[in-house]
Amino acid sequence: MTVEKHRRVMASPTYRQAFDLLAVAADGSLAAYCIVWYDEANRFGVFEPVGTHQAFRRLGLAKAVLHHGQRRLQETSATHAHVLAAGDNAASKALYLAAGFAVTDRVYEWRKCINV
Secondary structure, X not given: OXXXXXXXXXXXXXXXXXXXXXXXXXXXXXXXXXXXXXXXXXOEEEEEEEEEOXXXXXXXXXXXXXXXXXXXXXXXXXXXXXXXXXXXOHHHHHHHHHOOOOOOOOOOOOOOOOOO
C-alpha cells in the first residue's frame, strides 16, 4: 500500500475510516494493516487489502488486526466476514486459516493474449 493508493481508497464512497485498521510498531512505523469494507445491506465485511511489513512478519500482528476487524464487524451486526486471497500464497493461506477463516470458494482468472 502506498500513500497514493490509500488516498484513492479513501475517496471511495464506501470507505469508512473506522474500518481502516493499523498495527503500529513502538517506533511509530506501520507494522500491519487491513481495510474492512462493510456491506450494511447484506451484513457482511470484506478484508482487503491485508498486509504486514516484512520486518514485522510472523509476530501475529496481521492476525491481531484481522481479529480486531472481526470484532468491529460484530459491533455493526455483521453476520459474515470474507477475505479474498491469491490461492498460491502459502503465508496468506496460513494467516487466514489461523484467523478463523475457511476456504469456501475458488476464483479462477482466465486470460488470452490476442496480440500474438
